[in-house]
Amino acid sequence: MKRNTSIGKFFLQLLVCIVLLAALGFFLLWDARSESEKSQKLQQEMIDMKENTPSDQGQTTDENTGGTDQQTQSNSAEPETIETSAQPAVTAEPRAQAAGVACWGDTFYSGDDAGYSYTAALQQVLNENGFSIPVASKTLEAADTLSVMKMAGVSQADLDAYVAAHQEAAGGSAPVTEVSIRDLTEEEMARTELEYLPVLFMGYYGGWNYDPQELIEQQQKVLDTFGTYKDQFVIVGLSPADGSVDTAAYDAALSAAWGEHYISAVSVCGSPVLSVEGQSELASAIYQKLIDLGYLTKA
Template sequence: MFDFNNKEKKWNIIFMAFCVILVVLLAGMLIWSKKTEAAESKRLQAIAAGKKEDTGNKAEDGQKKTESTEAENTETEEASKENPEGIVCWGDDLINGEPSATYSYKVILQQLLQEKGYSLPVQDKTLQGASTLSMMTMAGVPADQVQQYITKHQEAAAGAELAITETGIRDLTPEQTNRTDLQCIPVICMGYYGGWNHDPAELAEQQQKILETFPDKEKFIIIGTMPMDGSVDAATLDAALKAKWGEHYISAAEVTTSPSSTYEAQAEIAQAVLDKLEELKYIQREG
């Protein structure tokens, strides 16, 4: 006879075993899932930390590059300051005619620079026999400012006849008014032919007008020479211009005993300019 009770017991045992296996499998899957989740979390955290570090590194690198660029720009700017494009002579050409090409202080200055190893060109922005009014005009000083000086001279004359240099402005060519010298160190020597109403204070104002046309207004040299007509003596001129320009000033009367228009004086003025350029550390030899 078939025993149904034994059969039922077997199925119960199998069912219970299956349940136990199922529970073990579920528990294992749960544990594996938690471990996987934990591992993924750690991986994501590591990636996030890596990105943060990378971002920090990039920011640091960017800052270093910016600092490096700024340093390079500063070095370039400092090098530009230490090594100007050249020297430019503004004002009077004291030796008229053909000898000027050989004996003028600006020509001798170029020779002296080369002899001492300076590779700096000397530009010529001088005018022969012209007034300071013409020089200001050539530099680009506004016409209304130049006219104010002319009006002042006429009023001071009170109807008396004035020299042409006190009221006249020379016709200038485009080449003369073209400014290729703005990055050069200006050496301003003006006043020999007049245009400043025999007033050293006014001459200093006019020199300042030309200086203001340069981007760098800190580096310059002013040369003072007695006017050709002798209307102002060297002591009076030097006192006013020294008070205005200080260490930037060179007195022609102090560096030479010859008249400014002589070859000897021009050579001595050129040497004084070179000495002043070195004294003020405006130039330095390469290498």
């Protein structure tokens, strides 16, 4: 009886093994078929992709524009005309010639003798050469540069700073010409020539502490009060007659600062600058400078 039971168990175990082997074989067969189908599908996708990818000699995708070389070749065969609206070049309007000349600073003839001054002589030279423009005389007789700056409208704070610096440099005993500021009338303070060409002849009577660099700074402050033509100017220089400043050093400093804008009065006047003849020569030199710099042009 026991023998029969053992035989039955053996056949049962054998049957189970056979079933398991069959199941394993079926699984392996299914997996292989599945992998084969995947492989075929992948191959087919690669074929489709290759067929849809442009060849090197065909059309190449332009990543930047989204176009193709083939399209470019087609366009080059039939060039496209692109209409553009050409804008005319913008040209700066030439500056109109100033309506007059403004002479600022020192004067050596006034009252009944004003007709001998270089300002009057300059008006005559302009008229003789066909320029019907006025010469405004914003000059002061025997006034230092502090008063000239005040008349131009330079701030009182700037004027006070110069006075304080001059007093300090002199240890409290500065000459009156270096610290005094003249009282000016309403007419003298009026500005009607802001759009004229500036001609500055200031400094002969002092007010700049005998320092040419300070005089240059003060001249610039006066120029800055002008309008459109403040860069079209002439500077005339004449060192004080008392010998407080070396004439050569004075002219060298102003010439270096103002370049072609500068006229040394002693170099253009064959006669003494303060004489009637000298004033006439100075007026002619100023006129010629205005012409040479292109600030005045004949029609």
